[in-house]
Amino acid sequence: MAKSYHNPPELFDSTQFGFSQIVSVPATGRIVYISGQVAWDNGETIIGPGDFPLQITQTFRNLATAMATAGGQLSDIVSMRIYFLEQKADELSHISAALKEHFPVNQAPATTWIGVRALADPAFMIEIEATAVIV
Numbered sequence: 001m002a003k004s005y006h007n008p009p010e011l012f013d014s015t016q017f018g019f020s021q022i023v024s025v026p027a028t029g030r031i032v033y034i035s036g037q038v039a040w041d042n043g044e045t046i047i048g049p050g051d052f053p054l055q056i057t058q059t060f061r062n063l064a065t066a067m068a069t070a071g072g073q074l075s076d077i078v079s080m081r082i083y084f085l086e087q088k089a090d091e092l093s094h095i096s097a098a099l100k101e102h103f104p105v106n107q108a109p110a111t112t113w114i115g116v117r118a119l120a121d122p123a124f125m126i127e128i129e130a131t132a133v134i135v
Contacts, residue, residue: 002026003078003133005107018099019111023078029135032070036083036127037062038119046123053094055125060098063128072134074102077109079131086115088125095126 006022007015014021039047039055040062048054060074067073082095092113099108109130119127 003107014111015105015108017096018103018105018108019080020108021110023110025078025133029133030071032067032072032076032132032134034063034066034070034077034130034132036129037066038121038124038127046121049123052088052091052125056094056098059126059128060102063130066130067132070132070134072132075107076132076134077103077130078133080109080111081129082111082113083116083119083127083129084113085119085125086117089115 002025004024005020006024007013007020008022011021037059039058041047041058046055047058063077064074067076084092084095095113099111103109119125
């Protein structure tokens, strides 16, 4: 797919955190919207209770599963919203590391990080929703 990634010098260097400032996609292909993924397995058991890095890992696994089901892969994601518990704000380097692990620095999705007081279940520490374009 002909995606373009832009990180203009007039904006801060978001690539150090694992995401791009801007991703543009031609108006072709199929747009996929992925609901917020969390660290549940398919039996609604939390993976990594109280363990932020492990919950991040499981959440990315669930994103990969959702993308595969839609006929794509993580690299097709063009935008993400990452919701994390405010009390984990001092551990955001784990999110950055996961982004860098799953997306090449020059092909990272546009991403917004949002600190929240709570998520749908008290055991959740992170939730990620995504938009992808599959050609």
